[in-house]
Amino acid sequence: MQDIQKSQQEALQSYLSKSESMIDAHAFSKELSGEKAIQYIYLLTSSRFLTFEQRLKSGSTTVESTFLDTLGSVEIEHVESEEPDMTTIVIGGVLLVVGVLSFGMLGQADGTVTALLLLIGIGAAAIGIFLLAGAFNTEDGTVTVTMRTIEGETVEHFSLSEDHLEFAESISKTAANSHSSR
Known part of the structure; x- marks a missing residue:
């Protein structure tokens, strides 16, 4: 009551x-x-x-x-x-960390490696954020x-x-x- x-x-x-x-x-x-x-x-x-x-x-x-x-x-x-999917959370977290680390290494590389790190960083961070958002949307x-x-x-x-x-x-x-x- x-x-x-x-x-x-x-x-x-x-x-x-x-x-x-x-x-x-x-x-x-x-x-x-x-x-x-x-x-x-x-x-x-x-x-x-x-x-x-x-x-x-x-x-x-x-x-x-x-x-x-x-x-x-x-x-x-x-x-x-529904409980959040822990596997997706872990994978999303790892990809987000890889993306952030790739951005951190941009100043230590030159030319083609910089472009590659930028692409990896943006892609990994975007996929990581997408996975984390989906894992908590239950x-x-x-x-x-x-x-x-x-x-x-x-x-x-x-x-x-x-x-x-x-x-x-x-x-x-x-x-x-x-x-x-x-």
Whole structure:
């Protein structure tokens, strides 16, 4: 529940019945034209999953509610973040060093050797920088949650950043518990 502020928790409480309790929540914003345009809050209670969508310019709020005991399945797909490729980092670093050293040796050579060192330096440094940039350009991990009815109809489908895997797991556990309490 650390994703939502105390004032948001109090506002959300008005949507809950007396027998419901908040279990977990996740809040995020979507930007349009460089400014926050829509605030989303996913709220998991003891019996429902609620989606709040608030349009910040108009102030309108839309709330969708899914009763957990109507769900047939909760699917969680976790795609882990890619780690930088260490081999590419090493090769890129070596080429960058070779390029810099070639530039350093320019004053100690003459004629054709200088031109060759210049070409080697520029080529090695450029390839090294390109390899290093590519090695650190990795995909962020994601968690995709799909909630389906007993008939297989998709009720909710959304993606979160990888660091919200526990929130997705809470949804699955709470949905399972809602079936065992029937």
